[in-house]
Amino acid sequence: MAQITIRNLRKEFGAFTAVQSSSFTVEDGEFFMLLGPSGCGKTTTLRMMAGLELPTSGEIFIDGEEVGMKPASQRDIAFVFQMFALYPHMNVRRNIAYPLISQRVPRSEVKTRVEEVARILKIEAILDKPVGGLSGGDRQRVALGRAIVRRPKAFFMDEPLGALDAEFREHMAEELRALHDRIGATTVYVTHDQLEAMQMGDKIVVMNHGVVEQFGLPQQIYDWPASRFVADFIGSPPMNFLEFDGVIGVGGDHVVLDGQRISVPVHRQGAEGRLTLGVRPEHVRFSDQSLYRGRVVATEYLGTTQIVTLATQNGTIKARISSADRVLKDETVGLELNSRTLTIFAAEHGRALLSEANEGVLRG
Numbered sequence: 001m002a003q004i005t006i007r008n009l010r011k012e013f014g015a016f017t018a019v020q021s022s023s024f025t026v027e028d029g030e031f032f033m034l035l036g037p038s039g040c041g042k043t044t045t046l047r048m049m050a051g052l053e054l055p056t057s058g059e060i061f062i063d064g065e066e067v068g069m070k071p072a073s074q075r076d077i078a079f080v081f082q083m084f085a086l087y088p089h090m091n092v093r094r095n096i097a098y099p100l101i102s103q104r105v106p107r108s109e110v111k112t113r114v115e116e117v118a119r120i121l122k123i124e125a126i127l128d129k130p131v132g133g134l135s136g137g138d139r140q141r142v143a144l145g146r147a148i149v150r151r152p153k154a155f156f157m158d159e160p161l162g163a164l165d166a167e168f169r170e171h172m173a174e175e176l177r178a179l180h181d182r183i184g185a186t187t188v189y190v191t192h193d194q195l196e197a198m199q200m201g202d203k204i205v206v207m208n209h210g211v212v213e214q215f216g217l218p219q220q221i222y223d224w225p226a227s228r229f230v231a232d233f234i235g236s237p238p239m240n241f242l243e244f245d246g247v248i249g250v251g252g253d254h255v256v257l258d259g260q261r262i263s264v265p266v267h268r269q270g271a272e273g274r275l276t277l278g279v280r281p282e283h284v285r286f287s288d289q290s291l292y293r294g295r296v297v298a299t300e301y302l303g304t305t306q307i308v309t310l311a312t313q314n315g316t317i318k319a320r321i322s323s324a325d326r327v328l329k330d331e332t333v334g335l336e337l338n339s340r341t342l343t344i345f346a347a348e349h350g351r352a353l354l355s356e357a358n359e360g361v362l363r364g
């Protein structure tokens, strides 16, 4: 089991900087997600943590020990890649046992540990089968077994479910999470899929262009995005952004939007000029009392809820409301924004202006 800390980690490939200056801590036993779009530097960060890539600068600590110069083989980490390469000429038992055999672990202990892992993964029945005829799921379990059997300090997984179809992927995600809960080993998991990250992670780091945008609990990241990028990347549909020219003073608790006063969480940081108000679709309600209006442009039926697209003075906005509510195309409705959950971003740099409500959580 391990706590892993990275501090000011940076990686340059020639003139290109893949990871700018990342800092975060993975606590012992956490299921920790590195999330971001393709090319943002997730894999490079993971590879540096694993010792497969040398950082240009910065530090990596495993259980308090600086390991930046230690090779991967001495960091006691198991890496699970997207493509599970099993040894085709060996049966399941030998595939799982292989890391122990190469470490010259005594035969009787190998047998005990392989059988223990097979029990955890519920693959006892296929232990003596060749790997050739196995289903995708079983191959994945065998590959995991080979990683678990070493009892490493931590597991690193790089998009392990990336090649699977949607239904199977969801099933394996649940299985991986359940497995983690059984063995409790620190796991660092790379994904570009925000749903997967929200569903599986104890904590999430969101990266963009080599920069850590935010790190925290899934709910913190969803409710209090630190930047417009995070707000847009997380959530489906993503957060709505209403652009306006305005002022929010230190201690400010409202903004004026389209002539309407809208309450916001108390702000400790002021800003003036072009601002962006962020609101999640489920925090937009229809209200006859509200003077802030929108015209219904489209509706999308999703079963218990529907997504209604509305045109407002400040741009297009999506509301998630009950499917039981009747909505007519082109009608104009009053819109109420839940004042406890609004975020204001400075349009200039896209960072959230801190409020008392979110100041603590943004720090993670």
Ligand code: ATP
Binding pocket: 013, 016, 018, 036, 037, 038, 039, 040, 041, 042, 043, 044, 045, 192
């Ligand atoms: P993906 O999910 O597409 O792998 P990622 O977020 O994991 O994305 P990285 O693989 O870490 O991204 O790559 C970050 C950037 O660094 C990319 O632009 C990539 O092209 C570049 N890069 C990665 N490895 C090298 C390398 N060995 N040499 C040069 N550039 C590299």
